[in-house]
Amino acid sequence: MNLHRLVTLLFAVTALSYSLAASADAGARIYAIQPINRYFQESWTTRDGLPHNTVNSLAQTPEGYIWLTTWEGVARFNGSEFKVFGRDRTTGLPDAGMRSTHVDKTGRLILGGSRGGLTSVTHHVWQPLQAVGGLVNDIVAEDDGSFWVATEGDGLYREYSDGRREQWTVDNGMPSNSVYTLAKDAKGELWIGTSKGAVVFDKQQFHLNKAIPAVPVFDVLPIANGYLVATEFGLLQCDTALCQQYVPKLANIAVSELMFDHQGSLWIGTIERGVYRFSEPFGLEHLETDREMPRNRVLSLLQDKEKSIWIGTNGGLLRLRDVPFSTVTESQGLAGNYVRSVLADQDDHSMWIGSSNGLSRYDITTDKVVESLIPKQSVLSLAQQTDGTLYIGTYTSGVFVYKNGKVTLLLDRQHGLISNEVRAISLSKDGSLWVGTSQGLSILKDGKLQNITTADGLPGNFIVAMAQVDDQVWIGTGTGITKWAHGKFNDIAINHFDNAEYAFGFYHQSEKQLLWGATDRGLMRHNLATGETQVIGRKDGLPFDKYFQVYIDDKHDMWMSSNRGILRFSEADANAVFDGKLKRLPIVLYGESDGLISAQANGGSSPTIAKSTDGSLWMSTARGVARVDPNRLYLFSQYTPNVEIENVALDGEAQLLSHAITIAPEVQRIEVRYAGLSYIMPSRILYRTRLQGFDQVWRENGNQHQIEFTNLAPGKYQLEIQAQNPGGEWSTPATLQIIKQPFWWQTTWVSYLALLGLLLLIGAIVLWRTHSLRRSRAKLLHLVELKTEELRRHTTHLAELNNEKSELLEMLRHQALALEKQAMQDELTGLPNRRSFDETFAREFSRAKRSGQPLALAFLDIDHFKRINDTLSHEAGDTALELLAEQLKAHCREFDVCARWGGEEFVMLLPATTLEQARRVSERLRYGVAAMDCNDIAPQLSITVSIGVACSDAAETSAELLNQADKALYRAKQSGRNRVELADPHADLG
Structure with a gap:
């Protein structure tokens, strides 16, 4: 059997074992294996919120967040936005530059970076750790809570949960102090890739694998019959005695990262050639990506819980996922x-x-x-x-x-x-x-x-x-x-x-x-x-x-x-x-x-x-x-997003995250931001909330990631937040206990005292009122006698006043009618003014839409009106406006409306009139204006108008109809004036 067939057979056995293990996951049914370039590609760079385009490592914590390290800090991704953490009190890091991530079996995220910085995160709580020497290249945890730290130039460390620390360098068995990668195999042995080959650490001893050449080893991936080794000279498949090129086509290509996915396909990241995939049905494939973004250097690979592939490169973050459509x-x-x-x-x-x-x-x-x-x-x-x-x-x-x-x-x-x-x-x-x-x-x-x-x-x-x-x-x-x-x-x-x-x-x-x-x-x-x-x-x-x-x-x-x-x-x-x-x-x-x-x-x-x-x-x-x-669409809804509360702010001030929050009486606004951690269709995740103690039923929030409460009454509440992919199940609620404290006057004892005081006050008022009424009765009887006589004297006088009052009211009524007419009418032309027209237009547009009848609107503008005012006089301009008003009245029907819009602009509203009919009316008006005798204003003076016409058939709102007529008027003026232009009613067919 030749080498290539042997490699293929070994790969098939490995792939089968991975596929069988993955089949227990129901979500794997979504992903029928497909060519690598059929995946839907999405990418993020600093323009999208990344702190730096070099993504050094990737990890997913149990609640669902994707974490990534860059040279400008740690970023946490929830599917919609990146939350960046840098060198501050929260993280306790000595420098923002971060290199490695690891999630242990408890869900703790351990992060390492430049200047030997180490920190961990558990449920939004950061725990800074003592720094080691040199850049942290990789981290691997043990089941007992301790973890290994690979450094650049300072060897290997082991950090114990009780605070103890051990270090190994070339002085006690390491082939090199530059350690690039760490991996645990099925037997619990620790594989260590260094700048001079790979060693195995077992029982406090280093065992050098002599089959691996003394070259930089960037990743080690244990498999059923040995292990895969990523080196500067290709991808090697090794056992204790022999190393061979696993994929001959990759010989002499520097391989940086290795990962098996749930289908048993091997993903291969390189230093200069981007990403390859090696699978049973398709063999070796090269991922073609957007050439505008440099992704030639692959620094990290991750498959998330929903089987999407994440790739960290020197040019940003790339994700490959299955989508409903191809x-x-x-x-x-x-x-x-x-x-x-x-x-x-x-x-x-x-x-x-x-x-x-x-x-x-x-x-x-x-x-x-x-x-x-x-x-x-x-x-x-x-x-x-x-x-x-x-x-x-x-x-x-x-x-x-x-x-x-x-x-x-x-x-x-x-x-x-x-x-x-x-x-x-x-x-x-x-x-x-x-x-x-x-x-x-x-x-x-x-x-x-x-x-x-x-x-x-x-x-x-x-x-x-x-x-x-x-x-x-x-x-x-x-x-x-x-x-x-x-x-x-x-x-x-x-x-x-x-x-x-x-x-x-x-x-x-x-x-x-x-x-x-x-x-x-x-x-x-x-x-x-x-x-x-x-x-x-x-x-x-x-x-x-x-x-x-x-x-x-x-x-x-x-x-x-x-x-x-x-x-x-x-x-x-x-x-x-x-x-x-x-x-x-x-x-x-x-x-x-x-x-x-x-x-x-x-x-x-x-x-x-x-x-x-x-x-x-x-x-x-x-x-x-x-x-x-x-038939596959319903599978996309089988993943139920976990919901995380990401931020709580009181009157705009962020609070430390906790399962319960106590709110001072003076706080008026509570803001809660949350995220559903699913990456299949993050923009489609739906949310609903319920504030127990306030809401009787669930409140549908659509795609909103935030909810606010204002002026909550004192008491105890529990906020519940659920998420779902469209058509899927609602998630287990994320909860937040809210305790709103009362002001002193809202406490129970103050309420009891206030009630007692109120009762005493009511009693005193009743006694005082009874006594007062008795005194008032006698006084009133005397006053009644006096006033009765006085009333007789004034009866005659009141009758006279009533007559004068009637005359005054009639005069006021006439004055009110005159003022109302003046408010709704243009003083110069006698036409309705814009205020009157606006009321009529709104009413007629609504009537036209209800009845299905067309409503035409025409805007008129006197051509070169400013020239009349400037060269003749404003009195001549007023006369021109009065002449045009007479033409409008002559060309309008009894139920048409013509009004002065403002300045030299007029408007006609023509109910039950199509666009073509309105055009003909406008043309007759235009000819009539041009034929007016203006010698009284100035010899040989002629007046013309430009008209824009629109119809309600092509407008959804009255504002849209006005806009269409205005644009048509603008075209008429731009096209030479003294013309009628129609609004274009036709829409693009696509």
Whole structure:
């Protein structure tokens, strides 16, 4: 047996033993072994909060924190942010430069660094230790609580739990005083890598392994049949008598770090070549990383509890993790990255992927592109017959057909096709081919081509989606939906659903007689049995308006693609929202942190989501085709994050962390920061809190990492915090006891004294009041007699005063009406002023949105008005404003509103008026102004206006409508003045 086969066999045995041990961990099921460059890569540098880009060592403590050492301090990572610890009283370190980490069996984190600094951390409590001589390169703990310390130039130390310390150097058996690495094997022996080879320490004696050359040894990894040694000259596999190159391709490459992962794959860090992985299915692989970040020197490797791989380099921190989505791009052989359509082949395990640069067939069993067709053609649509014939719709060249391994042109303009831009293809049950284009519909049947446009009943010529539903063909256009049934078109109204127009994709759920649609205002559900159509959108929990495709997977989850990510939600929840049983739709939005290279999915073509034979969903995006296996998604929620309270602040002042905190009476604000320690989807971790003694139920906090309480009443409380990955179990609560002390006047004895005093006071008041009432009664009887007489005298006088009062009130009423009119009217022109217009505008905009009627708004501005004021006079300017006001009154209907906005600006509000109608009114007004006789102001003076017009159909709010009209006015003035400009109502289709 040759050397390479021997090495491979040994590796397989080692990998198998590691894999069997790891299989006990249920979380390992997420990670089917995959090529190294399929991992999702994330990186952090000093720009992201690292104190230094050189990450010397990595460790994870039992509660879940990732700890790393750098030359500028220790950093603790919770998945969202780094907490940096340096040379201060907390750590007790002699220098900020840190080199090594180790977590012992009790969960204690031991840290070592420059100037021999040593410290430990347990449950947020730091314990400084006595420094050793020289830089601390590595630390390994024993079960008895003692630990070994490897130093640069000062040999080996052993620190005992009782404070004793031993030291070994070249004077008592060490081959070198520069110790780089320490490792414990299964027998409990300590392996020591030095600058001059490796030794084993056993029974207080050093045993030099003569098989290892006297070269720097940077890491030692015990395996079943010996040990692996990382040296300057490659990776060696050694026993007591022989060392050989473990991976011949790495011979003479300096290896710095070694680690087996849970699948038995060996990760190899090097000094100049970055990271390699050696695994049974893939052999030796080299990790390709972002070349803009120098990661050639690997200083540390770590696999966390959730099986992510962490790599500390001289250029920052790198993490490799499994994510829900993987993406196939040009680097895997696709014809182009801008993918417009995707279709599962009916005959084999492959996917047809249409891009802006041709069509690719991707074999999902081999993960390779096996065929590329029609290069440089942008493929917008795909459809396949049961016999395997593939129809290909393109952007500029019509329809191609692929059959028996050959591609031929089927239809284009020269063959009678209405347009070469083919965005949808549907195969009818009667054998006809339906082709949806940007200019209408073409139907090919029995060799005859029929073209159909809006003149024949289509609601719009721009066709983006089609679906065969029993004997009907459903068609989605840029101006609505229609279905072809029994030889005619029947429109499906969706415009009244928040002005929905585009239907980008359909999904027929035949077993439930439902047709789902992705529209530019949300999700549509059409009941084929009853004919009822409904749409849910942003007000129902969807995060934005426009969606391109809807698909229901085998787990009854719904998927929708959009310009801003991929949505997933339960079909049952969607139906509950449609049926009024659920107010808001709970959704999960996937983006680039979930494996998507681009969160922008593509639409306006079809199909854009397809299911492969292995159950995975494939989705078209702007950077490749995204792939997700719904059957694996629930595994990502199986990890339950541990919750840690990280900071407690009272009125902004941080406190020492403890399980209980006592708060002074004067404290008004309590802030508690916490973190869920899971790194699979850290941005998606959900939190809920409950303050027992205050809250009756759990308070949902979403993704918030902080909660505040203000003005808590005196008493005892317990704060509970839980976290979960979406769809997973809630964690065990993190708890904090809170004791709010009372002011002296809030104590019990003060309350009793206050109650007694109150009772005595009430008694005294009752006695005094009784006596006072008796005296007052006699006095009042006398006063009544006197006043009765006086009242008689004044009765006549009061009648006279009442008459005068009525006259005065009438005069005041007239004055109030005059003042109100003056406050709401422009004094110069007699038109309503801006205050009056604002009230009318808000009311009319709300009425227009409720009724679905258009509301037009026009801004007017007198051209070169400043010139009139400056060259003639302000009196001439006032006359010009009065003339324009008369023109406005003449061109406005009785229920229209025209007002002076301010200065030379005026505004017209035209209810029940479309954008085009408003344009015509504005043009008539513009001509009328230009034709005004202004000789009274100045000879040969002419006045013109610039007008910007907008309509509420294209505005969600009144402020947006004002902004659109204002921008249109600006364009009119920039384009030469004396013109009317319209706001652009059209939105980008993505």
